[in-house]
Amino acid sequence: MSVTTLTQRSQQIASTLRSQFVTAIGESGVITDPGELRTYECDGLTGYRTTPAMVLLPRSTQQVAAAVKLCAEHGVPFVARGAGTGLSGGALPVSDGIVIGLSRMREVIGIDPDNARMTVQPGVTNAGISVLASPHGLYFAPDPSSQIVCTVGGNVAENSGGAHCLKYGFTSNHVLGVTFVTPDGSIVHLGGDNRDSIGPDLLGVIVGSEGTMGIVTEVTVRLLHRPESVRTLVADFASVEEAGHAVGDLVAAGVIPAAVEMLDNLAIEACEEATGAGFSRDAAAALIVEVDGFDTECEADFDTARRVCESNGSTQIRIPTSDSERALIWKGRKAAFAAMGRISPDYFVQDGVIPRSKLGPVLTQMDEMAREAGLRVANVFHAGDGNLHPLVLYDARHEGEADKAEHLATAIVELCVRTGGSISGEHGIGADKACSMMKMFTPDDLAVMKRVRDAFDPDGICNPGKIFPTPRLCGELPGPYRPHPLETAGVIGRG
Amino acid sequence: MSDTTQRVAPSDLEEASRVLRDSASDGRTLLFGGGGTKAQWGGIADPTDVQISTERLHALISHHPGEMTAAVGAGMPLQTLQTQLAEQGQWLALDPATERHSATIGGLLATGDAGPRRLRFGTMRDLAIGATLLLADGTTVHSGSHVIKNVAGYDLTKLFYGSLGSLGLIGEVILRLHPLPASSATVVAGATAPQATVAALELSRSGVEPTAVEWLDPAGPDDDPTLLVRLDGRAHGTAAGSARVAKLLTDQGLSPHLLDQDEADRRWAAVAEAATGGPDDSVVRGGALPDRSAQLVESLHTLADEHGVSAAVASSIGLGLHTAVLRGPAKAQADVARQWRHSVEAVGGSCSLRSRPAAVADQLAPFGTPPSTAALLRAVKLQLDPFERCAPGRFRGWY
């Protein structure tokens, strides 16, 4: 779906409403020039593009509220946007709609080291928070690989994760409060100083709602004290199955590692090309295992981790001897997506989750599916929590290959759901996976989610067309829902 | 509960859904209940036509030790679940005071009840990764799954966290589990509220990572307030950790000592007991930023003294959470609770009532100033329960 020329309605919005938006947020915050608008036509999922009618760049909660109120009055849909690194088309504009970019809202409102919290505007980057917290020995735990650029507002919207979520949880576990502009332009505060929130946890629902309930204009995050010790190892394996098995054994041994990441051979190759982080190019798979915490406990966990890797046939274990060597390993891991360009001109990233005990068999099956399709699939992912990131590699210049790759990517996600997992672990549903929602949820499940959405946004003007499957997008509804495997097995029921 | 209340205990979710559907046909009002340990939390619901008990929805539906997840019926008592999970060396990392009084998993999710070790493991908000929920009209909804990492769709499990039965019935819950610690150690020291507040902040910076830091101030004239610090982990880890904790507390001018296992169990039971209160007491829960703890405890004691009320306090002091148990004349209890709520709100915190004798109930609202989200809460309520049949009165004054 790609709309590159402005529709009549778009032009009309731009011409009739421009002056009102200028009054609300100032001339410099209103963009209507078609060339400039194109900068905002997609997020990290570049296959989907839509040029918005207008882009607004407010600087304060009040300006956001004023802009949203105007949208509500005129029935104009709007889409919030942080850094645009989302991988599910969540910030994809609506044609005839407005993009509200939060990139100019980058102020730090307050740091409270004693209570280990910080309040910032939503345009502050994820890594920026940890940089500001670091003089106090504190940091912000969620660490998406995109952390240098992605915004905390985007993290809240996507409930973003990262390598260290296995032990420390996701964004939702680290957001204590938000200031929020609802789709009618009201300003509300959720969460706050009392760690026992009273009443239904609306904050918990807003985190991860992908910008479909309103716009976050301030975020109070919980900061953690840097752990006393951190130990990291990279273990090579002769097969992905062995590496997968080691992950299961590690957890069974009662260790909750800070992070367990897996790279398969293709991913290792790409990372090495891009960063030279020192992964063994001949290994079939590598595990990065990190444990942290109180000194004595951390050492014991590290010994266990090493033993588990060895007993699962690890061919080589590398233990970084300096902080810089450890940082390089993580730099290599976090550059993995970007590095794929070194080995393939195009790729699709998936984000399915599987029960971690099924890592070995699922990876084997994915390998077979790839071979059948005649395509390569690289894997670099959060193994500890079963969150796969298969990268289906293809070359768009070869006719039909993109289609083939897309089919394979979809088949892989469906495989994840069949194992009892999820279609998305951290990238969100957005525009991209809305149709796959029917694979995971019943029409009733979706209808109730829709009712919750209606409570926030009765007119459907806030990031419409995302998360929920629509007939226009997905064909006939209700869709091809199949019972959950646990349900078929009589393990869970559907009432 | 009125005389005409119909009591139902469905044995599976299909039956529960059918009961709800039937009740919808003539608009009967509904109250959901588990172990009944927290029926007094928040507002007391008006008498309803139907009471649905989860007591027969008590199954351990599945336990996947390798995934460290389990699915249970909402009526599963926490204590029973812990016994079953312990066979596999796992536990639900939750230690609420109500555990010994038959608290159920559904009730724990609906109330957000948690104990001292929430400092490390969080609450049901962090531990419930999925749920099956039944709306007033019988619609059955699923949220989350057995995988811990999952962002597909809205997190309806969290929506029901703290909902006190006002949005619908929690039927089943999927839980994230933790390995049972091999060893635990508890260090105790006499400490005033200001000393405990400073010590808790120091402990959070220390790198030792305690699982609980609680402060207990019994109301009795002979009982001194104490700080309890708990470590869970491997034997040599908790030994090394408790030595470090003792040193840190000594440096703060306190006189800590390590408790033996029996004494530690006894002290933790006393903490749980202290937070519960008796039938004639009002129990108020207040929370604010951790560094406000000393100030809020002092303001509570000042008010209690002024009104001739005895006030015992159990605080998760590292998190700024305080449970105050007030004993004395009804009017005085209500006055202290109300005025203390003002003090807590004045520093940015909030309070809710967890229990009160009937004589206090008439004089004291369950919650303080409505939040800015009251209209949103009401909109959500009307979307899920349009005829307002679930737990009427539970959020009186708010929505």
Ligand SMILES: Cc1cc2nc3c(=O)[nH]c(=O)nc-3n(C[C@H](O)[C@H](O)[C@H](O)COP(=O)(O)OP(=O)(O)OC[C@H]3O[C@@H](n4cnc5c(N)ncnc54)[C@H](O)[C@@H]3O)c2cc1C
């Ligand atoms: C190379 C690469 C690596 C990545 N690695 C990870 C990873 O490890 N883990 C992970 O979880 N994600 C990862 N991502 C995905 C992405 O970075 C995250 O989803 C991130 O949180 C998006 O932030 P953003 O500021 O770019 O948001 P955008 O892409 O601009 O927006 C994302 C969504 O949030 C909404 N939104 C943005 N700001 C607000 C706001 N203030 N209020 C309300 N809604 C808002 C938008 O409407 C949209 O739906 C990666 C992406 C890339 C490109």
